[in-house]
Amino acid sequence: MSNPIQLEPSWLKVLQPQFNLEYMQRLKAYLVAEKNAGKQILPAGKLWFNALNSTPLQSVKVVIIGQDPYPNPTHPHGLCFSVQPDVKPLPKSLININQELLEDVGVDNSHTGYLQPWAEQGVLLLNAVLTVEAGKSNSHQNMGWEQFTDEVIKQVNQHCDHCVFILWGAYAQKKGKQIDASRHLVIKSPHPSPLSAYRGFFGSKPFSKTNDYLMAHGKTPINWQLP
Numbered sequence: 001m002s003n004p005i006q007l008e009p010s011w012l013k014v015l016q017p018q019f020n021l022e023y024m025q026r027l028k029a030y031l032v033a034e035k036n037a038g039k040q041i042l043p044a045g046k047l048w049f050n051a052l053n054s055t056p057l058q059s060v061k062v063v064i065i066g067q068d069p070y071p072n073p074t075h076p077h078g079l080c081f082s083v084q085p086d087v088k089p090l091p092k093s094l095i096n097i098n099q100e101l102l103e104d105v106g107v108d109n110s111h112t113g114y115l116q117p118w119a120e121q122g123v124l125l126l127n128a129v130l131t132v133e134a135g136k137s138n139s140h141q142n143m144g145w146e147q148f149t150d151e152v153i154k155q156v157n158q159h160c161d162h163c164v165f166i167l168w169g170a171y172a173q174k175k176g177k178q179i180d181a182s183r184h185l186v187i188k189s190p191h192p193s194p195l196s197a198y199r200g201f202f203g204s205k206p207f208s209k210t211n212d213y214l215m216a217h218g219k220t221p222i223n224w225q226l227p
Contacts, residue, residue: 007049010057014155018148027144031131040134042069043076050078051126052152054119060156061122061219062164062210065172068129071137079125082115096192096201104205107224114226121222126152128175146175154178162217164210168192168201185213 007015018024035041043050066080070091075083081094090098090113098109119125128149133139153176156163163184167173169191179186189204190196211221 006046006053008053008056011049011052011152011155014057014159015052015148015151018151023144023147027148030143034133040073042071042073042132042134043078047076047078048130051080051119051124051130054079054116055122055124057155057159059122060124060160060163061214062166062222063124063126063153063156064166064168065153065175066125066127067171068127068138068140069132071132071135071139073134076132077116078130079115079119080127081113082119082125083113085112085114087113092194093192093197096194096197100192100202100204101207101224103202104207105211105224107207109224109226112226117226118222118224121220123222124152124156128171150175150178157184160184162213162219164213166206166210169196185209 031041064080069076069078070083075087075091077084081091081097083091083094089095094113095110098113101107101109115123115125126149129138129140129143129145130149131140131145157179161183165176165179165184165186167176167186167188172191173188176186187204187206187209189206190199190201192201207222207224214221
């Protein structure tokens with residue numbers, strides 16, 4: 001974070017002012033202190049902004065909002081819900097996402113949870129909080145990341161047309177309250193976690209709805225099939 005120049009240029013142009021604000025300075029100081037205290041921060045520093053670096057602002061077609069990175073050191077790489085290529089078994093929420101994907105559009109991704117190819121097609125896989133202490137879910141909540149990622153959503157809302165925002169669960173839906181639903185498609189359903197997936201996530205068909213909307217507005221649909 002000390003060198004925001006590492007941010008992809010289109011994002012740097014609109015987000016650079018954030019790095020000078022007090023909240024971001026406090027967040028930086030907090031993360032430095034945690035690291036100096038010997039705590040393991042996930043994902044690796046070079047991957048904190050992977051979602052933005054993988055999906056330039058002008059390329060964003062779909063936004064999926066997650067909460068914070070997986071606390072398992074082998075899992076996160078800066079994209080919400082995604083895990084590193086060799087991770088098995090997959091997290092339960094990701095298993096449920098794959099199940100809905102299979103039932104919705106017939107795509108079987110049960111072999112992997114590495115969603116990087118989605119990001120490179122224009123799916124912004126954005127966690128609300130971009131870091132976590134290893135082994136401690138939600139440990140970096142309310143430290144400033146939420147304000148930064150609110151700004152990311154605001155920039156997509158303002159600069160992009162006919163995007164699809166996929167908001168799974170109450171947390172993501174609250175996070176997306178600023179989205180202009182007259183300019184974008186907002187898909188809401190329960191979260192894919194085992195606690196809530198059977199309350200309406202299964203059968204919600206977010207993947208086919210997304211591609212139908214994109215094609216209706218002259219955009220290339222997402223190829224959900226992973227290698």
